[in-house]
Amino acid sequence: MFKPVFAAFLALASLTACTQTLPATDTVAGTAPAEARAPVTILVSIDGFRPDYLGRGVTPVLSRLAAGGVTGPMHPSFPSKTFPNHWTLVTGVRPDRHGIVANRMEDPADPKNVFTMATDDPSWWNGAEPIWVAAEQAGIRTATQFWPGSNVPIGATRSPEWPHETHGGTRPSDWQQYNEAISPTQRVQGVLDWLRRPAAIRPRLLTLYFEAVDTAGHRFGPDSQEVNEAAAGVDAAVGALVDGLAAIGQPANLVIVADHGMAATSSERVVALDKLADPSLYHVVEAGPYAALTPTPGKEAAVERALLKPHAHMECWRKAEIPARFHYGRNPRVPAILCLAEDGWQVLPTAPAKPQTGGNHGFDNMAPDMTALFIAHGPAFANGRTLPDFDNVAVYPLLRDLIGLPPAEGVDGTDAPFRGVLKAQ
Numbered sequence: 001m002f003k004p005v006f007a008a009f010l011a012l013a014s015l016t017a018c019t020q021t022l023p024a025t026d027t028v029a030g031t032a033p034a035e036a037r038a039p040v041t042i043l044v045s046i047d048g049f050r051p052d053y054l055g056r057g058v059t060p061v062l063s064r065l066a067a068g069g070v071t072g073p074m075h076p077s078f079p080s081k082t083f084p085n086h087w088t089l090v091t092g093v094r095p096d097r098h099g100i101v102a103n104r105m106e107d108p109a110d111p112k113n114v115f116t117m118a119t120d121d122p123s124w125w126n127g128a129e130p131i132w133v134a135a136e137q138a139g140i141r142t143a144t145q146f147w148p149g150s151n152v153p154i155g156a157t158r159s160p161e162w163p164h165e166t167h168g169g170t171r172p173s174d175w176q177q178y179n180e181a182i183s184p185t186q187r188v189q190g191v192l193d194w195l196r197r198p199a200a201i202r203p204r205l206l207t208l209y210f211e212a213v214d215t216a217g218h219r220f221g222p223d224s225q226e227v228n229e230a231a232a233g234v235d236a237a238v239g240a241l242v243d244g245l246a247a248i249g250q251p252a253n254l255v256i257v258a259d260h261g262m263a264a265t266s267s268e269r270v271v272a273l274d275k276l277a278d279p280s281l282y283h284v285v286e287a288g289p290y291a292a293l294t295p296t297p298g299k300e301a302a303v304e305r306a307l308l309k310p311h312a313h314m315e316c317w318r319k320a321e322i323p324a325r326f327h328y329g330r331n332p333r334v335p336a337i338l339c340l341a342e343d344g345w346q347v348l349p350t351a352p353a354k355p356q357t358g359g360n361h362g363f364d365n366m367a368p369d370m371t372a373l374f375i376a377h378g379p380a381f382a383n384g385r386t387l388p389d390f391d392n393v394a395v396y397p398l399l400r401d402l403i404g405l406p407p408a409e410g411v412d413g414t415d416a417p418f419r420g421v422l423k424a425q
Helices: 051-056 060-067 082-091 131-137 184-195 212-220 225-247 300-307 392-403
Strands: 040-046 105-107 110-115 142-145 174-176 205-210 252-257 263-266 270-272 282-286 290-295 314-318 337-341 346-348 357-360 374-377
Touching: 040 082, 040 225, 040 392, 051 060, 051 225, 060 225, 060 252, 060 374, 082 131, 082 392, 105 282, 131 142, 131 205, 131 392, 142 184, 184 205, 184 225, 205 225, 212 225, 212 357, 225 252, 252 392, 290 300, 290 346, 300 337, 337 346
Parallel strands: 040 205, 040 252, 142 174, 142 205, 270 346
Antiparallel strands: 105 110, 252 374, 263 357, 282 290, 290 337, 314 337
């Protein structure tokens, strides 16, 4: 999610099924035929939406799109956090390579330079090129109704002095700064308004983002009624998008994803770091499903003695010794020590002061409850196909296929998971 604060949103009425074909041409003499529109590609993120939520009976639109298109279990990249995985989805490289390695990071060369989910300094984001930059440079107009990093001029430099002017860089042709007060209705209508434009200034690749399911999962846990209600609300918003596309005669390839899943957590399942090592020995950069630590200078050996030995419900590594399957630990922004909790547990600086339950993500990216939603539906996709599990680095190559860009070199994924379900265009 962009922010951990719950954002109330307007409930949308469930909408009936509709097709994405063009309306019939009016045959009355003298009436101009409807514009023949080429399909656009819309990447939709439903933050924190596990694929098993489709089986709860509260998502008729998403379930229909899955049944009539392509779906399958998608593994996030490690860490299974929001910003690292949103950036992987649109760059095709894993967090250790693109540099957005956490929701909160520090620069080892400048410890006071802290990355948070509000950071728009291009120096943090310039490690990989997102799909909208490649598209814009190829003459394909893009628009983002929220996406982490889409407000950042990629490739730009930023003055360290106030007012921190940026120079150069590329953004989408149209983009909206994230604001959780903007309702799902307004977000959907913003996308549809872009598509109502004349062809010359109409985007061909668009993104759309919803945080409500993730927020409810954090606050109330993945098995809560509040998550079901949030899922139903987002489902209605997707229904409004589908119906709106049909109303303007705009065929679309929808690629609907989540960045990660959600696990139930409790104050009774916590590893307290201060019970294992003196807090003066280390600095906690990030804590939760994993803890990222920087030892106090000169105290490295003491921290390693305390944390690298076996512990119940947690395993710690030096960054160079993080298991290779995580593809994590070579980036300088990854702190010296990583402690990963057992699924459903958390590693926190201290034990919680009061009982609490809820949900969290950031666990082993192959854990079943970290699995992310994937649905693809539209004229480019086969009907009623279920894929074997795949990694989310495959989404970027798929997007390039859909908008007509050639395969990219040097990325971590390919479109191989989708080759059997893509129709010839």
